[in-house]
Amino acid sequence: MAAFLWGVFPYLAISCLVIGSVWRRVTRPLGWSAKSSEFFEKRWLSLASPLFHWGILCVLAGHVAGLLVPIGVYHALGVSDEVYHAFAMWAGGVAGLAASIGILLLGVRRAGVVRVRVNSTVGDWVALALLAAVVWTGTAMTIGYNAGFGPYEYRTTVGPWLRSVLALHPDVARMSGVPGLLQLHVILSFALFAATPFTRLVHVWSAPLRYPARSPILYRTRRHPSTGA
Numbered sequence: 001m002a003a004f005l006w007g008v009f010p011y012l013a014i015s016c017l018v019i020g021s022v023w024r025r026v027t028r029p030l031g032w033s034a035k036s037s038e039f040f041e042k043r044w045l046s047l048a049s050p051l052f053h054w055g056i057l058c059v060l061a062g063h064v065a066g067l068l069v070p071i072g073v074y075h076a077l078g079v080s081d082e083v084y085h086a087f088a089m090w091a092g093g094v095a096g097l098a099a100s101i102g103i104l105l106l107g108v109r110r111a112g113v114v115r116v117r118v119n120s121t122v123g124d125w126v127a128l129a130l131l132a133a134v135v136w137t138g139t140a141m142t143i144g145y146n147a148g149f150g151p152y153e154y155r156t157t158v159g160p161w162l163r164s165v166l167a168l169h170p171d172v173a174r175m176s177g178v179p180g181l182l183q184l185h186v187i188l189s190f191a192l193f194a195a196t197p198f199t200r201l202v203h204v205w206s207a208p209l210r211y212p213a214r215s216p217i218l219y220r221t222r223r224h225p226s227t228g229a
């Protein structure tokens, strides 16, 4: 079972993500969208969406720093384990809480606002449920586990395992003593990656990175500026 979960499942999920995204782009290019529901309800969305998106962007930056950067780099830079974990808990905890509250509000809005609910597909609910499960297990780990048992040193277990997966040489044994909650978080994350091409989450590939640098678009009114006609 462990060999499948940590040595096979991640590759199945990543293959699904890559092949599924290419398939969707080729077969349904016009459906490639975040399918905004702003038209149906704006007030809650304008609070919940930035809370979730800014929270998750900070969380993902933290994942790069915590999982892809080897612990030796921190030691070489003179960053003690205490300082690292205090920072990871406060910064990760705040970002995780923002994302957790954001996704909760997005879920309540989707279920509670009739016009949004009737325009929701199964894919929308699957994406929402998986995102909520991933974000809540991650945040429970960062805040709850830390509060109950102290910081968990994932930089010597989950981090090296993830890098071994990316290097196509999975070191399955690294995941054996990892707390169940964190194992669940990782499995749910890969399930989320696998589901992405079949949901509105495909828009992560189309993040508007060039937006701040592009030339401004000038909008002019059709009416005459002085007569208003």
Ligand code: HEM
Pocket (backbone or CB within 6 Å): 056, 059, 060, 062, 063, 067, 088, 092, 093, 095, 096, 099, 131, 134, 135, 136, 137, 138, 139, 140, 141, 142, 143, 145, 151, 152, 154, 158, 162, 182, 185, 186, 189, 190, 192
């Ligand atoms: C390869 C996949 C992933 C791995 C290995 C992973 C691993 C981790 C680890 C080790 C933590 C810190 C736990 C602690 O503090 O003890 C964490 C926290 C968290 N993760 Fe993930 N994660 C993955 C994917 C994701 C994804 C895709 C999301 C969101 C869409 C996510 C959201 C969170 C959140 C919200 C937290 C709590 C805040 C934080 O500490 O940054 N994770 N994850």
